[in-house]
Amino acid sequence: MRQNGIHHVTAIAGPARRNIDFYTRTLGLRLVKKTVxxxxxxxxHFYYGDEAGHPGTVLTFFPWEHAAPGRLGIGETQETVFRVPEGSVGYWTHRFIEHGVSHDALEKRFGETVLAFKDPDGMRLALVAVPGIENEPAWTTGEIPAEHAIRGFHSASLLLADATPTGAILTDVLGFTEVAREGTLVRYKAGDTAIGGIVDLRAAGNFMRGRSGAGTVHHIAFRAENDAAQGEMVKRLAENHGIHATEQKNRDYFRAVYFREPGGLLFEIATDDPGFAVDEPAALLGQALKLPRFLESRRPQIEAVLPEVA
Structure with missing residues (x-):
């Protein structure tokens, strides 16, 4: 069965070393690719995810050492949400307290327990307690045991003036279906996709528009099984909604097209293949700086300006 849903989320960060430390040590994700x-x-360009960086688990960052803070507002991803086992919320609450991570009190959304928090740049994140996922594979570190480890994305919430036009793109082009409403939130689900299968739209009317910067999401990418599936989505986008995507861009680990959806967010459609082991062994993912072929001749100059991250 074709899997739709979130492929990855890409955000803007401040200092690179701080970004790596938070996502690999505090949250326990794997750095699956270190590129530019x-x-x-x-x-x-850092990619964090599960052991292999499967679609639906990958959060990526462009870290600029002196990036000015962004501002959340209309036309942005409001929150990026991860899945954890149902019995792990207490563990993560204590971990955030111990590590000085800014977090909110537990709350309920659509009947699920949610622990919202922020990274060092103020990016809005959350953990959702999901029953029955204890035995799913999980990337583990020396600090975070397997039974509490993050297991990919739960969802992303988007902040919009009007949710209806964006909902039409989700349902007609990207393979989602509206499944629930709660207050100003409208929940969409991508079939039986368990990891990264949910998008929540929050209609906020005439709230101020967002400003790009550290702590904000640059774009959200949705899954296409292959080039043919991506092409079908691009065709439907143009024919049914009058929106034209960019030409396909080879990102080495997937092939991508981009477009602005009606609410102003930058959306990407990314292929599931070939994945992150295409240019280095799976056991060594994220250890060496990998460059695309067209930049390899400039490696000395590129390495000279990148900050040391060890």
Whole structure:
């Protein structure tokens, strides 16, 4: 069965070393790729995920050492949400207290227990307690035991003036179906996709618009099984909604097209293949700086300007 849902989320961060430390040590994600922004190779592009960086588990960052803080507002991803086992919420609450992570009190959304928190740049994140996922595979570190480890994305919530036009893109193009409403939130689900299968839209009317910067999401990417599936989505987007995506761009680990959805967010459609082991062994993911072929000849100059991250 074709899997739709979230492929990855890409955000903007401040100092690179701090970003790696928080996501690999505090949250226990695996750094599955250390490369550069293909369009601006003077900055890193970090990919964090599960052991292999499967679609639906990957949060990526462009870290700029002196990036100004962004501002949450209309036309942005409001919150990026991870799955944890139902019995792990207490563990994570204590861990956040011990590590000085800014977090909110537990709350309920759509009947699920949610622990919202922020990373060092103020990016809005959350953990959702999901029953029955204790035996799913999990990347573990020396600090975080397997029974409490993060298991991919639960969802992303988008802040919009009007949720209806964006909902039409989710349902007609990206393979989602509206499944619930709660207050100003409208929940969409991508079939039986368990990891990264939910998008929540929050209609906020004339709230102020967001400002890009550290702590904000740059774009959200949705899954396409292959080039053919991606092409079908692009065609439907143009024919049914009058929105034209970019030409396909080879990002080495997936092939991507981009477009602005009606609410102003930058959306990407990314192929599931070939994955992150295409240019280094799976056991060594994220250890070496990997460059696309067209930048390899510039490696000395690129390495000279990138900050040391060890």
């Amino acid at each position: 922004n293909f369009d601006d190779p003077s900055t890193y």
